[in-house]
Each structure stands twice: as C-alpha cells, then as structure tokens.
Amino acid sequence: MPPVSPASFVRIIRAAACFLMLLFASVPVGAQEGEPDPHWAFSAFFGSGWYRISQNRTVFVLRIPPQQTLQHSSLIGGKRTLGIELHYPLSIGLNNVSDFGGLIERDNFATFSFTPGVELEIPMSEKWSLRPLVHAGWGKETDGGNSAWIYYAGIKSRYTPGDSRLDWSLLNSLYYAGHNPDEGQSDDLVSAMAGAEIRHPLSWYDSAGHQLNLDAHLTYTKLLDQAEFPSPRSLSANVNDLWEIGLALRRSGKPLRIWFIEFEHIGLAYQWSSDGDYRAITFNFHSPFRD
Numbered sequence: 001m002p003p004v005s006p007a008s009f010v011r012i013i014r015a016a017a018c019f020l021m022l023l024f025a026s027v028p029v030g031a032q033e034g035e036p037d038p039h040w041a042f043s044a045f046f047g048s049g050w051y052r053i054s055q056n057r058t059v060f061v062l063r064i065p066p067q068q069t070l071q072h073s074s075l076i077g078g079k080r081t082l083g084i085e086l087h088y089p090l091s092i093g094l095n096n097v098s099d100f101g102g103l104i105e106r107d108n109f110a111t112f113s114f115t116p117g118v119e120l121e122i123p124m125s126e127k128w129s130l131r132p133l134v135h136a137g138w139g140k141e142t143d144g145g146n147s148a149w150i151y152y153a154g155i156k157s158r159y160t161p162g163d164s165r166l167d168w169s170l171l172n173s174l175y176y177a178g179h180n181p182d183e184g185q186s187d188d189l190v191s192a193m194a195g196a197e198i199r200h201p202l203s204w205y206d207s208a209g210h211q212l213n214l215d216a217h218l219t220y221t222k223l224l225d226q227a228e229f230p231s232p233r234s235l236s237a238n239v240n241d242l243w244e245i246g247l248a249l250r251r252s253g254k255p256l257r258i259w260f261i262e263f264e265h266i267g268l269a270y271q272w273s274s275d276g277d278y279r280a281i282t283f284n285f286h287s288p289f290r291d
Contacts, residue, residue: 113139195219
C-alpha cells in the first residue's frame with residue numbers, strides 16, 4: 001500500500017466530519033430565537049462536536065485545547081517520575097453550522113469559555129497509571145446574557161494488561177463538574193466512566209516512514225447527578241447516561257501537530273444516551289485517558 005501522509009488522513013477525517021455535520025443539520029431542530037445553548041457552561045467539559053437534545057436543538061461546540069508539558073511521566077528501575085501538564089482549553093459555541101458562509105460571522109458566536117487547569121500523570125506500576133486533574137475558569141454568552149464561573153475536577157485510570165498480542169487497556173474515571181452563573185441557579189454533576197480502548201497497527205506509513213495505527217474505544221458513563229439540558233417550549237431533557245464509540249488514526253513515534261497544537265490522534269466519536277434523548281458527534285484528538 002502506498003504511503004499515506006498525515007495531511008491525507010486529516011482530509012479524510014474532515015470529509016467525514018462535514019458529512020456528519022450535514023446529516024445533523026438536515027433535520028429541523030425547532031429552536032426558538034434567543035434561547036440559550038443547552039448546558040453551554042459545560043462545553044469545556046464535553047468537548048468539540050455537534051450535540052442534539054431530544055430532536056429539539058442542535059449546537060456546535062469548538063474546543064481549542066493547547067497544552068504545555070512540563071514533565072513527562074516514567075517508571076524506570078523503580079524510580080517514578082510524575083508527569084505534569086498545563087492545559088488552556090478555550091471553548092466556543094456556535095449557533096449555526098448549516099450555513100458555511102456564515103460560520104465565522106460575529107453573530108454566529110454564541111458562547112465563550114476559558115478553563116485553564118493542571119493535569120498530572122502518576123505511573124503506579126508498569127501497567128497502571130492514574131491521572132488527576134483540576135480546571136477552573138469563566139464563560140459568557142455573547143448576546144449580553146449570563147456569565148458563569150466554571151469548574152471541573154476528576155481522576156482517570158488506565159490499566160494495560162500487556163499479556164496478549166492486542167494492545168488494549170481498561171479505562172475508568174470519576175468526574176465532578178459545575179458552574180456558578182451570575183444570574184440563576186448553580187448546577188453541577190458527578191459522572192463515573194468505564195470502558196476499554198484498543199490500538200492496532202496498520203500496514204500504512206506516512207511520508208516520513210512512521211507507521212499508522214488505528215485507535216478504537218468504547219465507554220459507558222453514568223451520570224450520578226442528572227444532566228438537565230434546556231430545550232424549546234419550556235421542556236427539558238434529563239440525561240442519565242452516555243455511551244461513546246470512537247475511531248481514530250495515530251502516528252507511531254511522533255504526535256500529530258496542527259499549527260501549535262499537538263494531538264495524540266485524529267478521529268471521530270459518536271455519543272448517545274440509553275433513552276435516545278441525547279446524541280452527539282465529537283472530534284477525537286486524544287485517548288479518553290488524556291482527553
């Protein structure tokens with residue numbers, strides 16, 4: 001098979017994203033003018049993608065995730081080195097993604113939030129790592145609406161058995177997220193996640209000779225506190241759980257880079273709730289352990 005450049009599979013992912021965006025945008029959502037985006041203050045927590053709640057509203061969130069690695073984690077000869085990262089995620093909510101010509105118009109920007117934080121990676125053993133994190137910041141609706149302080153913290157776990165030919169890992173996490181608006185009631189949620197991820201080498205190489213790998217994951221998240229998403233006509237959708245399945249391409253030996261931002265891999269993930277009220281298509285730039 002001929003070499004595949006990173007630019008080539010980035011174009012493939014973009015094409016797939018555009019197709020799925022058009023699929024979402026083709027269904028009427030019945031949003032009312034002036035209504036707030038569903039759970040906009042948690043956009044930094046949920047990540048980039050297209051979100052639909054109870055067939056009533058679709059919102060697009062773009063999350064820009066620059067980060068700075070101060071120290072890489074390692075465990076060599078019993079000596080443990082703690083990984084330290086600084087994250088500076090900026091999230092932007094857009095009103096309309098069906099009109100490509102108006103995508104970057106000023107009136108299309110609905111919300112902004114900035115939630116910097118610190119994430120650590122602790123190698124507990126050669127097979128097991130923990131990742132505690134804490135973020136806090138501020139966000140605002142751009143039409144002169146509410147602003148809010150936003151915060152979330154959690155701990156993630158990844159265990160890699162390493163006893164088979166498959167490169168797979170067990171994943172777990174526990175999260176707490178909340179926001180405190182300048183008007184209205186504060187809200188928070190607690191979630192627990194379990195899942196698995198697999199990495200499989202492909203017979204594809206990029207132009208620099210790096211082998212490409214297929215990453216896949218399946219996770220289930222239980223929301224211990226219901227997430228309530230506003231929708232038109234004074235109704236709401238209470239989401240109790242989330243399923244997610246994702247596929248991505250990764251380059252061995254070297255991270256992917258777009259401008260000044262590095263990514264572990266590039267792909268797409270699909271999320272849905274068991275009751276069908278919630279659906280989302282999200283961009284997939286990191287393992288769920290590091291996302």
